[in-house]
Amino acid sequence: MYGDYKEHWSKVDAKMNSAVHENYPEWKKAKERRMNGLMPASVTYVNEFGDRFTRDEDGRVSTFRYRHCDTTYSMTYDDDNMAVSVSSSTGWTWTKMDDNKGWLVRNYFDAWHVSIDECGDVVVDEQGLHCTTGSASNLGLPERP
Numbered sequence: 001m002y003g004d005y006k007e008h009w010s011k012v013d014a015k016m017n018s019a020v021h022e023n024y025p026e027w028k029k030a031k032e033r034r035m036n037g038l039m040p041a042s043v044t045y046v047n048e049f050g051d052r053f054t055r056d057e058d059g060r061v062s063t064f065r066y067r068h069c070d071t072t073y074s075m076t077y078d079d080d081n082m083a084v085s086v087s088s089s090t091g092w093t094w095t096k097m098d099d100n101k102g103w104l105v106r107n108y109f110d111a112w113h114v115s116i117d118e119c120g121d122v123v124v125d126e127q128g129l130h131c132t133t134g135s136a137s138n139l140g141l142p143e144r145p
Helices: 001-017 024-036
Strands: 042-048 053-056 061-065 072-077 083-088 092-098 102-106 112-113 122-125 127-130
Touching: 061 122, 083 122
Parallel strands: none
Antiparallel strands: 042 053, 053 061, 061 072, 072 083, 083 092, 092 102, 102 112, 122 127
16 A cells, blocks of 8 residues: 555656756756856855845846845946946836936835935945945935934
8 A cells, every 4th residue: 555655656756846857947947057157147246244136247246235235236337337226126116317316216106306316326346335426315215224
C-alpha cells in the first residue's frame, strides 16, 4: 500500500509540479544570463548605512531603497546624466519640468509645483537622493534619519 502511494505521489510530482517543471527553464536562463554578465542592473549593492541600490548599464543609480523605509525609488535620466524623474513604489512621482522652473510632485490624489530655487536638481548617488539647493524634504523626498 505504501509503495502504491509513493509511486502515485512521485508521478504527480513529476508531471504536475509547476514550480519545478514550468519555471525551471526560466530559472536556468536567468542563471545563465547572470553568469555571463548580461544583467548588470540585477546586481544589488549595499552601502555602509544598509541602504540598497542598483545601477544601470551607464553606472548610474537606477533604484534606491533606504533601510529605514520600505519604499523603493526609481530614477530616469536625461542625456546629460541628470535625474529628470523619480517614482516611488508608494505612488509618488517627481518630474522635472521642461522649462527648468522646478519639479512637479504628484501622488494619487494631488499635484503641486516646487520651484527650482527651493530644491535645485535632484542628485542620486550611493548615499541616497539629495537636492543641490535646499533640502530634499522640500520635495517630499526622504532624508536619512
